[in-house]
Amino acid sequence: MIRSYWFPLVIGLLIVLTSAAMLAALQPVAQPGAALDGVELLALTEVTQLEQRIMAEGEYLVGLRLGLKVDPLATELPLRLRLRHEGGLPRDLINLEVPLGATEQGVLEVRFAPIFTRATLHTSSPTLQLILEPPPLPEGADVRILVSRQTEPHGSVVVNGELDPIFALAFTPIYQHQRLDALWPVSRMAAQRPGPLGWPPFYPLLVGSFLVALMVALKHVLLVSRESG
Numbered sequence: 001m002i003r004s005y006w007f008p009l010v011i012g013l014l015i016v017l018t019s020a021a022m023l024a025a026l027q028p029v030a031q032p033g034a035a036l037d038g039v040e041l042l043a044l045t046e047v048t049q050l051e052q053r054i055m056a057e058g059e060y061l062v063g064l065r066l067g068l069k070v071d072p073l074a075t076e077l078p079l080r081l082r083l084r085h086e087g088g089l090p091r092d093l094i095n096l097e098v099p100l101g102a103t104e105q106g107v108l109e110v111r112f113a114p115i116f117t118r119a120t121l122h123t124s125s126p127t128l129q130l131i132l133e134p135p136p137l138p139e140g141a142d143v144r145i146l147v148s149r150q151t152e153p154h155g156s157v158v159v160n161g162e163l164d165p166i167f168a169l170a171f172t173p174i175y176q177h178q179r180l181d182a183l184w185p186v187s188r189m190a191a192q193r194p195g196p197l198g199w200p201p202f203y204p205l206l207v208g209s210f211l212v213a214l215m216v217a218l219k220h221v222l223l224v225s226r227e228s229g
Helices: 007-025 186-190 204-227
Strands: 026-030 040-043 049-053 060-068 079-087 092-100 109-116 127-134 146-147 167-169 171-178
Touching: 049 167, 049 171, 060 127, 079 109, 092 109, 109 171
Parallel strands: none
Antiparallel strands: 026 171, 040 146, 049 127, 060 109, 060 146, 060 171, 079 092, 079 127, 146 167
């Protein structure tokens, strides 16, 4: 016969484990070895669009760091950033504007909701396409973006629709790491879902709540059966 004191013990253990899963912090970490190692500053005076391939090395992209030199005359102007899967559906995964004045010590860091970078049924390639749209600059404003020598796997930058055979954008991807993913891919389940479904700890919390409710119901059934017997 199951002793009654085991029930609060098991319920308490489930609550502790569920709480620990919820408190497992999402740890954004930069791609190892991917420093902003540029060799030249490209003037954006007459640039309306920059395109760059990103070969993702982590599963969940949550941000990018770009190298910029921003003139005081342009700090209030927005830089539009878009991301989409290369070869997938023609829709933006990310479409946002960041003020150029957010650049600190030559680095503009942009954060966004996690993007699942691996190929799926809806995407034919894990490669992402980064699109930057600089604003029209006032006369005399000097804004430049850091570029590096073109190397694989990212390839060359496309400037105003023309491929530059020498340079690529210098950028650092920022990936999200979740310790719980080693046991249960909650980040993949939550990626690009709305509301609480997009919060990775929601899933262990849901399962833990279900188990607690199940244990309480089981205890109730055993007590009723014992009293009726």
